[in-house]
Amino acid sequence: MVNKRRRRRRRDKRPASEMESSSSSSEEEEKEEKKESSEGKSDEEKELAFWKNLLAKLKERARRRLEKAGLLNAYEELFEEDDEPPTEAELVAKVKELERRAAEIEDRGKAAEAVAAAFEAEGTPFPGTPEAVETASEAEQEQYIRELLDPRLLATLEREGIDRFFPIQRGVLPYALYDANAPQEQPKGVFRDLCVAAPTGSGKTLIYALAIHQALVRRTFRSLRAVVVVPSRELARQARVELERFRPEMPPELPRIRISESAGGTEDNIFIEPEHLKHQEVSIACPVCDERPHPDVLVCTPGRLVDHVERTPGFTLQHVRYLVIDEADRLLAQSYQDWARKTILACFDDSDVPERELKLETMFERIYAPVTRRSLEEPCPRIQARLQKLLFSATLGDDPRLISTFMLENPKYFYVRDDAVRGGDEAVNTTALPATLREFTILCDAPTKPLALIAALEEFRSCRLVLVFANSVDTALRVACLLRLWYDGGEGVFELSSAMKARQRDATIEACRRRDAHTVLVASDAAARGIDMSVDLVLNYDAPSSVQAYVHRVGRAARAGRQGDAVTLIKRGQDRAFSRLRAQIDDDLAPTRKRIPRATLAALAPKYKACLADLEDAVRAAQRGYRGRPTTSPKDDDDKGVVDDPMDVDDNTSSRVDDDEKKQNDEEDEDSEEEEEEHFRLFPLPEPEEYMHLPGVAEFLAKKPGEDTAWMYAD
Numbered sequence: 141m142v143n144k145r146r147r148r149r150r151r152d153k154r155p156a157s158e159m160e161s162s163s164s165s166s167e168e169e170e171k172e173e174k175k176e177s178s179e180g181k182s183d184e185e186k187e188l189a190f191w192k193n194l195l196a197k198l199k200e201r202a203r204r205r206l207e208k209a210g211l212l213n214a215y216e217e218l219f220e221e222d223d224e225p226p227t228e229a230e231l232v233a234k235v236k237e238l239e240r241r242a243a244e245i246e247d248r249g250k251a252a253e254a255v256a257a258a259f260e261a262e263g264t265p266f267p268g269t270p271e272a273v274e275t276a277s278e279a280e281q282e283q284y285i286r287e288l289l290d291p292r293l294l295a296t297l298e299r300e301g302i303d304r305f306f307p308i309q310r311g312v313l314p315y316a317l318y319d320a321n322a323p324q325e326q327p328k329g330v331f332r333d334l335c336v337a338a339p340t341g342s343g344k345t346l347i348y349a350l351a352i353h354q355a356l357v358r359r360t361f362r363s364l365r366a367v368v369v370v371p372s373r374e375l376a377r378q379a380r381v382e383l384e385r386f387r388p389e390m391p392p393e394l395p396r397i398r399i400s401e402s403a404g405g406t407e408d409n410i411f412i413e414p415e416h417l418k419h420q421e422v423s424i425a426c427p428v429c430d431e432r433p434h435p436d437v438l439v440c441t442p443g444r445l446v447d448h449v450e451r452t453p454g455f456t457l458q459h460v461r462y463l464v465i466d467e468a469d470r471l472l473a474q475s476y477q478d479w480a481r482k483t484i485l486a487c488f489d490d491s492d493v494p495e496r497e498l499k500l501e502t503m504f505e506r507i508y509a510p511v512t513r514r515s516l517e518e519p520c521p522r523i524q525a526r527l528q529k530l531l532f533s534a535t536l537g538d539d540p541r542l543i544s545t546f547m548l549e550n551p552k553y554f555y556v557r558d559d560a561v562r563g564g565d566e567a568v569n570t571t572a573l574p575a576t577l578r579e580f581t582i583l584c585d586a587p588t589k590p591l592a593l594i595a596a597l598e599e600f601r602s603c604r605l606v607l608v609f610a611n612s613v614d615t616a617l618r619v620a621c622l623l624r625l626w627y628d629g630g631e632g633v634f635e636l637s638s639a640m641k642a643r644q645r646d647a648t649i650e651a652c653r654r655r656d657a658h659t660v661l662v663a664s665d666a667a668a669r670g671i672d673m674s675v676d677l678v679l680n681y682d683a684p685s686s687v688q689a690y691v692h693r694v695g696r697a698a699r700a701g702r703q704g705d706a707v708t709l710i711k712r713g714q715d716r717a718f719s720r721l722r723a724q725i726d727d728d729l730a731p732t733r734k735r736i737p738r739a740t741l742a743a744l745a746p747k748y749k750a751c752l753a754d755l756e757d758a759v760r761a762a763q764r765g766y767r768g769r770p771t772t773s774p775k776d777d778d779d780k781g782v783v784d785d786p787m788d789v790d791d792n793t794s795s796r797v798d799d800d801e802k803k804q805n806d807e808e809d810e811d812s813e814e815e816e817e818e819h820f821r822l823f824p825l826p827e828p829e830e831y832m833h834l835p836g837v838a839e840f841l842a843k844k845p846g847e848d849t850a851w852m853y854a855d
């Protein structure tokens with residue numbers, strides 16, 4: 141039916157001369173059509189179902205368009221609920237009426253463009269756009285965001301106790317949600333990628349969670365629409381939990397938004413996309429597929445993502461609307477399998493799309509017609525189904541490789557300076573710390589450094605959770621062992637490093653989150669980024685070697701507007717280097733110098749010495765608990781020439797810098813094969829006979845490339 145209408149429209153558009161010369165062939169076509177329609181009569185019910193399905197899609201599109209153009213009343217008049225199913229003729233008439241309205245909208249669109257141009261000429265943002273609320277009051281920004289949010293998401297926010305948005309959320313959400321609500325099929329270049337640099341704990345996750353859910357809340361078609369890439373397995377888990385926390389309730393007729401995780405040892409719900417869904421066929425209800433695990437959102441590490449792109453049958457990124465890259469500066473530095481290029485190219489892969497171009501001849505087709513997948517070709521021959529990239533980090537920086545590696549399109553940058561959120565067209569290298577963080581330094585000698593750590597811990601004994609950072613896996617292990625001895629068995633002392641198995645790390649994080657007594661977690665930089673666990677005090681046993689490491693480490697405290705403290709132990713001789721590092725942060729503040737009285741150290745010394753005597757045995761016992769003994773590698777630069785810190789190991793077992801990513805990827809490879817096998821056992825590919833009986837499937841599969849199929853890009 142769709143084919144016939146298209147053919148008819150195309151004929152009408154041909155020049156008169158061509159029309160005359162081909163009149164005989166058109167008569168033949170007419171006959172052919174009649175023959176086709178008489179043959180089709182036996183399938184009347186099927187066809188009506190097809191039309192209804194298409195109309196439902198068109199109605200939704202029309203509603204959005206008309207609503208935007210202030211024509212909602214017209215829409216309601218046009219589609220009053222009928223008790224009787226409409227006849228085919230009525231449906232065709234309605235679609236024609238839609239075409240007329242669409243043309244009307246185009247006129248209005250032109251008028252609106254002229255008005256927008258006038259506003260631009262005056263330098264005033266167009267009312268109702270995100271630009272217009274950039275400088276508005278806090279209350280106006282809140283209201284604007286709430287108006288853009290679906291009521292089901294507002295209900296979720298209320299349920300989760302989010303009653304106001306944080307500053308960076310008020311700055312970015314107007315843009316992110318405005319785009320999430322905009323129709324997909326915009327000409328290339330209309331939408332912008334967003335890059336957000338905001339302090340740790342400022343609520344960046346909620347920004348992408350809301351944008352994704354807002355775009356998917358009215359989706360009718362199930363396919364992978366959002367991919368969130370994070371640098372570690374722990375962050376993948378956390379992001380998934382956060383996305384699930386804000387997941388909206390769906391209307392009864394739609395399946396809920398499914399969120400999956402694919403990182404390291406975790407591999408759930410990875411799906412195979414059945415052939416007939418790959419091409420976004422109009423038919424949307426497919427019981428077989430709905431019972432199968434189809435994620436709408438996938439949270440993953442880069443390694444696992446590349447594995448899926450290259451190896452998982454049926455896995456495609458072709459329908460992905462959002463590519464979120466969290467901790468983007470960290471992921472930029474990670475070239476694992478050339479993941480960024482491969483991922484983005486996979487989003488534009490149209491190799492299995494039949495060689496067919498939609499000729500968008502009428503306004504109707506341009507607005508409502510099915511659109512195909514996207515193409516990187518310039519100029520794009522098709523309407524673009526859009527891919528928006530959202531980049532986040534507390535230390536995003538202005539590295540030009542961000543644009544090239546992630547193929548950013550017309551990016552808009554958000555950053556925080558002088559406690560205010562700013563937006564601009566240029567990347568700005570700026571780093572801010574949470575305003576609620578208090579920073580301290582303690583100057584100490586190498587031999588007494590562990591004692592200084594103990595003294596600092598004693599001073600902050602009232603804190604619930606203290607996170608101690610060491611520069612290497614081995615130092616973290618030794619410090620944890622020392623503290624266990626210090627706390628007489630150390631029930632509340634935990635260790636987190638990449639030398640541990642993934643499940644051990646999960647269990648440790650969970651235990652630290654749950655405990656309500658004084659808890660000390662000793663970690664390597666594996667725990668520096670992104671982990672959100674209500675830390676009261678960050679204690680840098682080793683001074684970090686870069687400003688990025690410092691910002692992410694201390695940012696585990698003072699999150700979400702809460703008070704928090706950070707203490708850094710600085711060995712004599714390291715203080716200048718640390719001051720230079722701290723000066724790279726955009727504020728005029730300096731950490732307060734704390735002094736530990738000699739008398740305090742002297743009082744702690746006897747017990748400390750007793751602990752040291754038992755330390756080697758404790759370390760050996762702890763190492764036996766690992767998968768294998770940590771290997772050896774060169775010492776940290778910082779420690780060169782300094783051998784007398786009792787937490788430094790001797791030459792035979794020298795400190796290993798925590799190469800978290802490498803370790804993780806090795807681990808992922810090891811775990812994944814087993815898990816994949818298990819997955820395919822649980823979720824085998826459906827046999828074609830399982831879905832061939834479903835309406836429309838056989839017909840769709842029978843269509844040849846190039847045939848005028850009704851393709852639909854459905855939200």
Ligand SMILES: Nc1ncnc2c1ncn2[C@@H]1O[C@H](COP(=O)(O)OP(=O)(O)OP(=O)(O)O)[C@@H](O)[C@H]1O
Nearest residue numbers: 304305306340341342343344345346534670672700
């Ligand atoms: N509007 C809000 N009101 C209350 N709490 C919020 C709000 N937004 C986010 N939060 C909470 O703030 C905490 C920190 O948020 P999140 O982890 O997203 O920070 P982040 O900016 O991503 O930090 P990092 O850079 O360290 O990854 C989380 O526990 C989150 O649930």
